[in-house]
Amino acid sequence: xxxxxxxxxxxxxxxxxxxxxxxxxxxxxxxxxxxxxxxxxxxxxxxxxxxxxxxxxxxxxxxxxxxxxxxxxxxxxxxxxxxxxxxxxxxxxxxxxxxxxxxxxxxxxxxxxxxxxxxxxxxxxxxxxxxxxxxxxxxxxxxxxxxxxxxxxxxxxxxxxxxxxxxxxxxxxxxxxxxxxxxxxxxxxxxxxxxxxxxxxxxxxxxxxxxxxxxxxxxxxxxxxxxxxxxxxxxxxxxxxx
Numbered sequence: 001x002x003x004x005x006x007x008x009x010x011x012x013x014x015x016x017x018x019x020x021x022x023x024x025x026x027x028x029x030x031x032x033x034x035x036x037x038x039x040x041x042x043x044x045x046x047x048x049x050x051x052x053x054x055x056x057x058x059x060x061x062x063x064x065x066x067x068x069x070x071x072x073x074x075x076x077x078x079x080x081x082x083x084x085x086x087x088x089x090x091x092x093x094x095x096x097x098x099x100x101x102x103x104x105x106x107x108x109x110x111x112x113x114x115x116x117x118x119x120x121x122x123x124x125x126x127x128x129x130x131x132x133x134x135x136x137x138x139x140x141x142x143x144x145x146x147x148x149x150x151x152x153x154x155x156x157x158x159x160x161x162x163x164x165x166x167x168x169x170x171x172x173x174x175x176x177x178x179x180x181x182x183x184x185x186x187x188x189x190x191x192x193x194x195x196x197x198x199x200x201x202x203x204x205x206x207x208x209x210x211x212x213x214x215x216x217x218x219x220x221x222x223x224x225x226x227x228x229x230x231x232x233x234x235x236x237x238x239x240x241x242x
Contacts, residue, residue, distance in 0.1 A: 039205055043204050051069070054223040078092035135158050193213075195209070
């Protein structure tokens with residue numbers, strides 16, 4: 001090959017390498033950028049509670065309903081989904097006890113084992129900031145494709161239960177997808193959730209659209225409103241007696 005041509009190709013390669021090369025990032029670096037992208041620690045720490053309301057659809061089965069989530073610092077959580085004649089399905093955690101109430105069980109059921117541990121992590125308010133204490137291990141899996149986006153994939157492994165893999169957009173550093181295994185009385189169900197339509201609420205960016213796939217069924221959730229720092233009585237999270 002002509003030496004001048006070889007030199008030219010070498011120079012071109014050096015010139016465009018920064019464009020094509022993907023920077024290697026650690027878990028800590030990605031998470032710090034993600035926290036900053038969502039509003040920063042100061043904004044998160046100003047929140048003491050959230051009340052979220054929205055609609056839920058299962059297109060393949062023609063099912064529609066609504067949901068309501070109450071979340072309060074430090075670790076109180078309750079979510080209710082209502083589907084017309086099917087009734088309401090509720091899961092809650094009062095800081096100690098995790099429970100479920102549904103027409104299928106006929107009464108309140110206490111959660112135990114991996115199912116309870118998963119709910120505890122979900123109930124931790126501002127869990128986004130507490131990943132180092134909620135998980136015993138965090139591994140950078142590198143860049144992965146999420147739709148048309150490149151995203152940093154991080155696998156978080158809890159002390160008890162299955163790992164959770166989260167995907168952070170390589171440009172915006174917003175969480176765009178997560179994969180987890182739901183464990184319960186019916187066994188284990190792998191799930192994939194896509195998050196989108198981020199909006200700023202009280203200084204923090206939150207997703208207003210979620211699409212979850214589980215056992216071949218797609219569930220679409222659209223958030224209508226999120227209220228912050230609402231006074232929520234502790235009784236809201238307590239397991240019903242009947």
